[in-house]
Amino acid sequence: MKNVSFFLFAIFVFIACKKQDKTETQLEKEPRVVWQPYDEAADLAATEMLEQTRMHLKLINSKVLDKNDIWKTLEPELDFFSEEKYNDLKKFILEKNIPTIQQQIKDGKLTYEELTLFYIYRIRKYESDNALSLNSVISLNPKVVEQARDLDKMDKKNIDINSIFGMPILLKDNIGTKDMVTTAGAVALQNNKSKSAFITERLLDKNALILGKANLSEWAYFLCSGCPVGYSAIGGQTLNPYGRMVFETGGSSSGSGVAVAANFCVAAIGTETSGSILSPSSQNSVVGLKPTIGVLSRTGIVPISSTLDTPGPMTKSVIDNAILLNAVIGKDDNDVISKAIDINFMDSIKEGSLKEKRFGVIKELLEDSIYKIAVEKIKKAGGEIIEIEPERVQLPGFLSILNIDMKNDLPVYISTQSGSDITVKNIKDAIVFNQQDSIKRIPYGQQLFEGILADSTTTEELNVIKENLKTIARNYFDTHIDKHQLDVILSINNYHAGYAAVAKYPALTVPMGYTGKGEPKGLTFIAKPFSEALLLQLGYAYEQATKERKEPANYMD
Template sequence: MRMLVLAALVVATAACDRVSMPNLSFEDPANKAKAAAPAGDDFAFAEMDIASLQARMARGELTSRALTQAYLDRIAAIDDAGPKLNAVLELNPLALQEAETRDAERRAGRVRGPLHGIPVLLKDNIDATPMANSAGTLALANHQPKADAFLVGRLRAAGAVVLGKTNLSEWANFRSSRSTSGWSSRGGLTRNPYVLDRNACGSSSGTGVAIAASLAAVGVGTETDGSIICPSAVNGLVGVKPTVGLVSRSGIIPISRTQDTAGPMARSVADAAALLSVLVGRDERDPVTADSSGRAVFDYEARLRPDALRGARLGVVRQAMGYHAATDAAMERAIAAMRRAGAEVVDVIVPTWGQWDAAESLVLLHEFKAGVEHYLASSGAPVSTLAHVIDYNQRHSQATMPHFGQELLEQARATNSLGDPVYLSARSDARRLARTEGLEATLAAHGLDALIAPATSPAWRTDLAQGDRFLGAGYSLAAVAGTPSVTVPMGDVKGLPVGVIFMGPAWSEPRLLGLAYSFEQATRARKAPRFVASIGADPAPLPAAIPAPVELPSAATPSDDRPR
């Protein structure tokens, strides 16, 4: 969730507890399908969107079981073998069974909605039975929640197939000020599929990489400050960070009750909108969702218009620029495209830009301790307090802390309760500076529909000595304000994707998604990953072509259904 803009050490080794990948392939060399995809890639469903998959299933040309099997084969060939992206942490052993159930429902004339039979990946801080939920830490590697998170229940009720869990920055990047985005002690290091020596950003790194590489149709990430937006931007995706309160957080390992939210990560705005429509909903276990009553939309896709930029008034936050020349150039091209599409674009200054940083840090330290200890105790986790987590890491330091420590956990343990006046003052200051006097004041002063900025610079080279190198991140304003933001691809820098972020007032997701969709349709900037080893290199060798899925009788079972 939390995107810490601080130096970190990168881990290049996989975690010791990762068990072998199940052999879920059903070979049929005579029936190989080809589709537009990365160089050397023969995957039949690469880059395919939800609407296309649904159309094929409606015509009887594809089943959910075949599609699920194809993604499982893809994960085995691309994620674990091939370029070894290390994005998927654990598979749902019941995924094929869930898909068969959806197929049976379709044959009976019951289609639950746009996600019916569509495989979805979840970040590994979201409860989803029968898989573990670990936040990437070995201390929770065997934690088996007894029930689904509220949003997972929403997905299953909508007919989605839960394919598995994705790797993430350990503790959602809230363990050390020197942590590396995309690394966890349970899952190792996730690599960027565009250029393999580049960082995948975090903390929703595994979800970002998996969806960019077509390991599933769509995925769910979580964010406290940048952890949907940044990995979406550097992996060429659309990422939606909703208004806090639009999507339930119950059943998600938390950092901050003030800033946490889950949200969609997808290859298109339409897919992100379809997924968001399912995720929203009021949950009695998360009281903040009561604020969404009368404000949530249950069909965001219906709000998408290709001409939404016409007549829109947008403000460019130049304070998020000037850090990376090529990113600035891409942003100028994006601005020009918006103007050609009919938008009025003006420069703005956010008067409180960055002034919320110190207050935000205090808020997160206090809220992390309270939130994570409540989650651990209520979910029956093998460790029940933050002190237990810290002690576990100390006792297993060779496996858990080979490259960086846990000073943020230790600082959080030292905080007082949420009744502490220091915390209460910091929470008020952070929200005032980011939301009232920052985003909302700037929108009102210039009569704007949204603010725009580069989401972040291109992915940096993963470097053991130097750690993470974030430049010009534009996402913190909306994160601390608790308001929505949407990033969409705006181009690339030497093959590395860059995104533009749209930010608006609370509950403005329909408007922001419409603007993002209009920009996406005008520019078509997304490109599939090429899996190159480094800038200027040829594409990395991919595995042999993946066979097209073969329908088997419903009694057939894979040879090994263990989670990995």
């Protein structure tokens, strides 16, 4: 027995030494990457020369978060993931859609663990480089590699290639995730250990991998007035991969759009109140869907407006958008507007065709050459083009919807969803908290927060505003949709997001092309409520006919 014990002990020591040797050797080959702060003065000065006034930046990197902390807990996993391995996997992952990646995993060319490590490695690779960093990610899930390994142990034979199973997804950091903090980019919520949002639970139920949290315009861009889109105190200034410190990222789902565009994840989820999915999707050449209010639950998401808020998928392709939408639909009894949707959006896009569909084309927008070319391509594919001239109308009282809803909705979120460490209870508390260190917490001010307190609109007055705006906006679209029996109206980027928001109409933006300077633009399809299947069908048909999306040039390695 003594000899046996000695033998087993010797085997254990041998294995331990071999593991230690391997680790040391690996570390010698792949030294840990460390992000180094740098003097931002020259970069900040350069933004003063830009035409886009909101790009005049005061800072680039967060003064609150050390970037090294983003991937710190996952460094031991990356010690065994080499640059050579990363390069070997690129052909299986970069710019590939979900069905293609799933099929390669089923074929044994790739594992869920390798897929996950690839994205973590890639995020660290670019975000640690001060010449290429995009500030698109606020945090990574420390358990995600372990969770990916667990999925690799399962039989992959019956996994649907059109499913979200094992796909690493980034969530905008106003969407609750139980094992991670949910900050909305704000120092006041830096330690917010919230409950998981309903849509997060839907993803987990389908074995998706929550890779981490994406940066955003702080408080979903309802904090400061005229400040840069894509900035948050926690995440710093999100930058556009197609023109770093040249083009805006769009907001407020800035990090979600940038991360998808730069291939930092398979897909992401953003949120929109008015343009916050459509804008960053268009600006970063990705597909973004703003669903009808009620298609997706808002429970567990830091709110602006219970009237207008909705999450939505942001992806590199329409197929992936449909797959992600399938994964998160479901009636939520805790969200009074939530609907039961019984549609397989992946199946519906296969019926997509531009032929004989009727498109309302806004005559004024035909002055944009990229939009005009897109319209001509639709016409060539058999679509019927009807030029329309919507009457320009104002949306009086729009801001009051946001003001009064956030004044009421934020305290409800904090009392029911946030962690116990959160000391602010309402907007007034948040204003006072920010004033205690304004340089670090609100470098661009908090004019919109202050406007919330100043708005004295009553509940009765607000209800009148909501109904009035819904009528105005629906008439804006329906006058032409009904008269000409249109399937959709075509817009650019988030140009008509405000109208779609108060009308509660869904909208889908698909990459449409690039300006002479290389700035992306999106073709935006707008239709009547609960027309998501139609939008995805037409978006897919347009995407297949044009294939406009291009990988950002400096992020192809």
